[in-house]
Amino acid sequence: MARFTIVLSVTGLLFFSMACGKKTDTSHAEGEPSTATTSATVVVPPGSPPPDGKYERVVVEGVTVPMINVMNGGTVVLVDTDGKKPRDWEEQYKRKRSGLAPGQYDIHKTNTNKNDTFEDDAIDKEGLWVIDAKGNITRH
Numbered sequence: 001m002a003r004f005t006i007v008l009s010v011t012g013l014l015f016f017s018m019a020c021g022k023k024t025d026t027s028h029a030e031g032e033p034s035t036a037t038t039s040a041t042v043v044v045p046p047g048s049p050p051p052d053g054k055y056e057r058v059v060v061e062g063v064t065v066p067m068i069n070v071m072n073g074g075t076v077v078l079v080d081t082d083g084k085k086p087r088d089w090e091e092q093y094k095r096k097r098s099g100l101a102p103g104q105y106d107i108h109k110t111n112t113n114k115n116d117t118f119e120d121d122a123i124d125k126e127g128l129w130v131i132d133a134k135g136n137i138t139r140h
Contacts, residue, residue: 048133049103050072055135060091068135075104077131092118093129093137105129105137 008060055070066083070076092107100106108125109118128140 026090043048049077049131050133050135058135058137060137061129061139067069068137070131070135074131077105079137088114088116089118092121094118096123103131105131 007068014024014080015027050070052070056067057064058068059065060068060079064079065079065081067087069080069087069089071078075095077093079088079091079093080092088093088111088112091109092109092124094107094109095105096107106126106128107123108129110124111119111120112124112128129137130140131137
């Protein structure tokens with residue numbers, strides 16, 4: 001039995017994949033970043049943020065963090081730096097300018113008052129950050 005997956009990206013590119021035969025184990029090796037759980041195969045074009053969801057053990061500005069949460073079509077990323085459960089999000093990357101390419105962020109906020117919202121927190125860094133298809137964020 002064959003399984004076909006067709007994904008149409010935001011940029012209009014069409015991706016096609018086909019899987020045949022027996023299911024294989026696609027779990028990641030220890031130490032590698034995991035991906036969000038989805039029911040279909042998702043192909044992320046280069047330069048695009050990963051699909052909305054939670055990603056464990058990714059690298060944010062050179063530091064491996066317990067989890068990030070990609071939200072709102074990839075325009076906002078929340079970062080959990082302490083790993084405590086229930087999750088609280090200590091950092092936020094967000095797009096302020098409209099001219100940025102998908103997967104780029106230009107402001108950073110830290111949840112300094114610990115009230116689980118970033119609306120009343122000041123912007124503490126401005127610059128250019130890029131997220132890759134695995135959820136890693138680097139400063140450019």
